[in-house]
Amino acid sequence: MSAAACGGSGDTDGGARADTNATGPGGRTDRAAAGNADPTRVPGVGDRLQKQIPAQSRQVVAVYGEGRNDADATVVLYTKSGSAWKKTRSWEGHNGKKGWTTDHREGDRRSPVGVFTLSDAGGVLADPGSKLPYSRSASFQAPHYWAKSHWHDFDYVIAIDYNRVKGTSPIDPTRPEGQSKGGSIWLHMDHGSGTSACVSLSKSGMEYLLRTLDPARHPVIVMGDKAELKA
Numbered sequence: 185m186s187a188a189a190c191g192g193s194g195d196t197d198g199g200a201r202a203d204t205n206a207t208g209p210g211g212r213t214d215r216a217a218a219g220n221a222d223p224t225r226v227p228g229v230g231d232r233l234q235k236q237i238p239a240q241s242r243q244v245v246a247v248y249g250e251g252r253n254d255a256d257a258t259v260v261l262y263t264k265s266g267s268a269w270k271k272t273r274s275w276e277g278h279n280g281k282k283g284w285t286t287d288h289r290e291g292d293r294r295s296p297v298g299v300f301t302l303s304d305a306g307g308v309l310a311d312p313g314s315k316l317p318y319s320r321s322a323s324f325q326a327p328h329y330w331a332k333s334h335w336h337d338f339d340y341v342i343a344i345d346y347n348r349v350k351g352t353s354p355i356d357p358t359r360p361e362g363q364s365k366g367g368s369i370w371l372h373m374d375h376g377s378g379t380s381a382c383v384s385l386s387k388s389g390m391e392y393l394l395r396t397l398d399p400a401r402h403p404v405i406v407m408g409d410k411a412e413l414k415a
Contacts (some may be wrong), residue, residue, distance in 0.1 A: 208219040223268035226406060230414045233406055236299035240402045243300065244269065245371070247383050247407035249295070253283040254409070255378030259371075259385050261393065263401075274393060277385035281378030284409040288346070288381065290366040295381050296346050297408035302371075303350040304396055307340040314394040316342065319353035333375045340390040341358065342397070344383070344405055371405070384409060 225234055226244050237244060242264040250256045262275040281294040306319035309411045324338040337379035343354035346369045359367045366381060371393065374384035383405075385393075397403040406413070 223270075226262055226269050227271075228410060228413055231354055232415055233299055233408070233413060237406065238301075238402055242401035242403050243397055243403035245397075245403065245405040245407075246275075246413075247279065247295075247405065248413065249279050249284050249407070249409035251283065252409045252411065255279055255281050255283065257383065259383065259389065262394065273398075275385040275389040277374055277383060277389070278376075278378050279383050279407070280381045284412060286412065288366050288369075290364055290365070291380075291385065293378075293380055295379075295383060295407065296366075296369060297412045298346070298367075299404055299406050301345040301350065302342055302397055302403045302405055303345055303399070304343045304352065304354055305341060306343075306354045307338055308336075309339045312340070312391050312394055315396070315398045315415060316394065317351070318394070319355075321353070323355055331375075335377055336387075337372050337384070338370075339373055340387070340394060342390070342393060344369045344371060344407075365384075 193344065207346045226246055228248060244260060244262045246260045248258045255278050257277050257279045258274060259277045262269045262270040263272045280293050282293040284297050285292060285294035289292060305314050305316040306321065306324060308322065308324045310320060311318040324341065326335050326337050328335060341354050347358060347359050347365045347367045349358045349360065354370055359365065370382045370384055372384055373387050373390055
């Protein structure tokens with residue numbers, strides 16, 4: 185099942201992690217953005233990745249990984265108003281168990297660094313009001329031989345357009361760059377620890393993103409450890 189590519193293999197549940205809004209107290213993301221006062225740039229993102237954000241994009245989900253080999257991350261939604269990017273909301277979350285990579289391979293348990301479009305969503309649960317095309321299917325259900333803390337990982341998912349065909353369900357198995365490059369890289373619900381390669385955040389965070397990300401605003405995700413993001 186495609187869903188297994190983005191799951192875990194028995195990690196214990198470390199507990200849900202907090203949501204923070206745009207006016208909340210400073211955290212890791214604020215530190216990641218420190219020293220970047222140019223409102224026309226996504227904070228903490230250097231020229232290499234900044235240039236890959238499409239000019240028409242008005243929504244960016246930025247994932248700030250703590251370190252190259254770290255599974256902790258902060259997920260921030262930025263919205264463009266005029267020429268300025270404004271922080272809308274943020275959540276604590278996780279990425280791949282082994283951290284990040286600029287050359288993702290199937291099974292490496294590292295999340296791919298880069299800029300990717302966000303085109304399709306789905307999950308086990310009914311559509312919560314997603315603006316992205318939403319595919320509901322029991323096929324998203326995480327296997328029950330996984331730790332119980334992982335069973336609801338895929339209640340909601342947003343496909344990250346890495347090695348997949350846009351306009352298809354997140355569980356579509358097609359891999360345009362080949363199986364060795366991996367796939368089924370998603371935003372999904374957090375189980376309190378690292379993933380196989382995806383990015384995870386709280387259920388309320390996933391619901392917010394599903395209801396907010398708008399194809400008309402050409403949403404993208406910019407993701408990586410903080411050092412790679414700044415490069």
